[in-house]
C-alpha cells in the first residue's frame with residue numbers, strides 16, 4: 506500500500522472519480538466531505554468499483570476545530586487533494602458571502618492544519634475561470650489571471666493567490682493548482698457521475714436531463730457569438746482523464762519531482778467544441794433527438810475558452826485520451842442508470 510492521501514470533497518463528482526484512480530494506483534484514501542452536494546452512496550459505489558471502502562469523515566471544512574480534529578486522527582496523511590467547494594456560478598452571484606466563507610475558510614483551515622501537522626503536499630482544484638476573458642487562444646499558463654465574472658470564480662483566483670503567499674512563506678509546503686476546463690462524462694461502469702442538485706447549471710447534465718425526459722428543452726444561451734456557428738466554444742474534458750491527472754500530480758509532489766514550490770497546470774484536451782457541435786454529437790451518439798431553443802446570452806459567458814496542453818504534457822507526462830463521443834456516451838449511460846434507479 507502506498508501513502509495515505511486525504512481527498513476533500515471526495516464524495517462529489519470529480520473527487521469520487523479521483524478516489525477510484527488513487528485506489529487503483531495503490532494509495533490509501535481518506536475522504537472528508539460534509540455531503541452538502543453529494544451523498545454517502547458514493548462510498549458504496551467506490552467500493553463496488555474498486556473493492557475498497559475508503560475511510561470517511563463527515564466534516565465541514567469551514568469549521569476550523571473539526572478540521573484540525575481529522576488531522577489529529579489521520580496523522581499519517583502525506584498529501585491533501587482539495588476538491589471541497591461550492592461551485593454554482595449563479596448561486597454565488599446571489600450569495601457571495603456563502604461562497605467566500607465556504608471556499609476560502611475551508612482552504613485556510615486546511616493550510617493551517619498542513620502547517621501544524623507538517624504535511625508538505627497540497628493539490629488544489631482550480632478552474633479555467635481564473636483566466637477571465639482570454640486575450641490569446643489556446644490559453645497557456647503564462648496568461649495573466651483576471652478577476653473572474655462570478656464570486657465563485659473569484660474564490661478560485663483568490664485561493665491561488667493565498668496558496669502562492671503561503672507556499673512562499675513556508676519552508677516545507679509544495680502545491681499544485683490544477684485549472685480544469687469543462688469536466689463532463691462519467692465512470693465507464695455507469696455507477697458514478699455528476700448528479701446536480703435541482704436545475705443543472707452546466708450544459709451536459711442539462712442535455713442528458715432533457716433527453717431522459719426530466720426537462721422539456723435545452724435553452725441555448727446565444728448564437729450570436731463571434732465563433733464558427735455563433736455558439737460559445739469550450740474545452741470539454743472527460744472526468745476520468747481529469748482524475749488520472751490528479752494521481753500524477755500527487756505522485757509528482759510525493760516523489761519531489763516538482764520544479765517549483767507552487768506550480769499550476771491547465772487540464773483540458775486543447776480542442777474546443779461549440780454548443781451546437783455538442784448537441785449534434787449527442788444526437789449522433791445517443792440516437793436521440795434533443796429538444797432545444799436558442800435564447801439570449803447568459804451573463805458572464807465568454808465566447809471561446811480552450812487550453813494549451815503542452816505544459817501538462819511536458820511536465821506531468823499527462824494527456825487527455827478520451828474524445829467528445831466517449832464523454833457524451835458515458836454521461837448518457839450514467840443519466841439512464843440514475844433515472845432507472847428511481
Ligand code: NAD
Pocket residue numbers: 513514515516517518519520537538539540541542543544564565566567587588589590591592607611630631632633685686687688
Ligand atoms: P461537487 O459539488 O460534486 O463536489 C464537491 C464536494 O465537496 C461535494 O461532495 C460537497 O459535499 C463537498 N463540500 C463542499 N463544501 C464542503 C465543506 N465546507 N466541507 C466538506 N465538504 C464540502 O463538485 P465537483 O464538480 O466535483 O468539483 C470539485 C472541485 O472542482 C470544486 O472545487 C470545483 O470548484 C472544482 N471545479 C469544478 C468544475 C466543474 O465543472 N465541475 C470545473 C472547475 C473546477
Ligand code: WQD
Pocket residue numbers: 592594631632633634658686687688706707708709711723724725726727736737738739780803806
Ligand atoms: C458551457 C456552454 C453556455 C447551459 C462553468 C463555470 C466554470 C466551471 C465549469 C467550475 C456555455 C452553454 C449551458 C445551458 C447553454 N465550473 N449552455 N445552455 O460556463 O463554460 O463553465 O462550468 O469551476 O467556472 O463557469 O460551462 O456547462 O455552464 O456552459 O447554452 O443550459 O454551454 O452558454 O457556452 P461554463 P457550462
